[in-house]
Amino acid sequence: MRDKLALLRIFCTAAELQHFKDSATKLAISPQAVTRAVQQLEQLTGELLFHRNTRQIQLTQFGQRFYHDCQQQLAQLEQLLSPHQQGSGLTGEIRLTAPAAMRSILGPLLITFASLHPHIRLDLRLSDQHSAVVDEQIDLGIRAGALRDQSFVAVPLSKVALWLVASPNYLEQHGQPASLEALNEHQQVSMLDHATGKPWIWFFKDGITYQPRQVRFLVNDAEQELAAVTAGLGVAQVADFLALPTLQRGELQRILPQYDPTPWPLSLYRPQRGPVSPRVRLLFDYLREQLSK
Structure with missing residues (x-):
């Protein structure tokens, strides 16, 4: 199919320029290649496409009809293979x-x-x-x-830090955890990992991980997790871009920042x-x- 399309393009160029040598120059191929392409098409169609002599070529009546059909088919093919677009292509x-x-x-x-x-x-x-x-x-x-x-x-966009947080009211009632081990003594708010059916693991410095155990509030939505920890239901690990507004308003406090993991890309x-x-x-x-x- 690809070779036949090449034959049609060569034929249309020859029909437009009415000259095999000029067509070869335009297509960056040899005049012999143009001649062979026309001859192959004539064999395929069983019809003469050009009247030829040593000085010029001229389309036959069949060649004129064939040229018209080729133009339409090649135009449709170009449209089919071009990027699908409307106006500026934004559709x-x-x-x-x-x-x-x-x-x-x-x-x-x-x-x-x-x-x-x-x-x-x-x-x-x-x-x-x-x-x-x-x-x-x-x-x-x-x-x-x-x-x-x-x-x-x-492509990298930015970094996401993970912060351990709790509300001032919760910390006033339960105290500040002094270490990661002390998290076992605190109520926790966590996201559900659907892949395991368990709370998401928390990540800390030097590759340390922690599986939440005292989960008082388990959710599958990060904003609901933030609302629960802000309401004082326990400690949570949340993304910095979610926690920052509540921290700035004094609704949350960071816990054990010295154990924060390396920010994620x-x-x-x-x-x-x-x-x-x-x-x-x-x-x-x-x-x-x-x-x-």
Whole structure:
């Protein structure tokens, strides 16, 4: 099929220029290659395409009809193989996955983006579990921590710190834990890890981990976790961007900051290598700019 398309393109060029040598120059091939292409098409169609002599060529009646049909078919093929676009190319759907904890940050950004580009449809999947990017046909993703698939095309956005926090009222009643071991004596608020059915493990300096044991409030939503720890239900480990506003208002206090783990990278990624549609590239660049500030 590819060879036949090449034959048709050579024929159309010869039909337009009415000269085999000029066609060869334009196509950067030899005049003999043009002649052979025309001869092959004549064998395939069983019809003469050009009247030829030593000085000029001229389309036959069949050649004129064939040229008209070739122009239409090649134009349709070019349109089919060109990037699917409307106007500036900004149309179609983009499916994005991101941690549910980023709802308050990502939501306003995507609403602004959607308002600026009315022909783009956004499908946002918020989850604190790793998405099955192939099964869910994800175009873009945001993830804190190391990406499990090294084939992803990823760019770093920022860092996410994990802070141990509790409300002033809770600490007044139960006291400050003096060590990580003392966490066993405190009530805890934790996120549910759906993969294990247990609370998410807490991470600390030098690779130390802690499995929450005295969980008074178990949730599957980061904002609800923050609300529960702010209400004084226990100690929790939360992302810095969630905790910071409540810390600034004095509704939470940090605990054992000397054990904070190394901040995790926050990455924007594309699951698939290869061509990128204009709409996906636009959102990729927009999020990279906005979330790197």
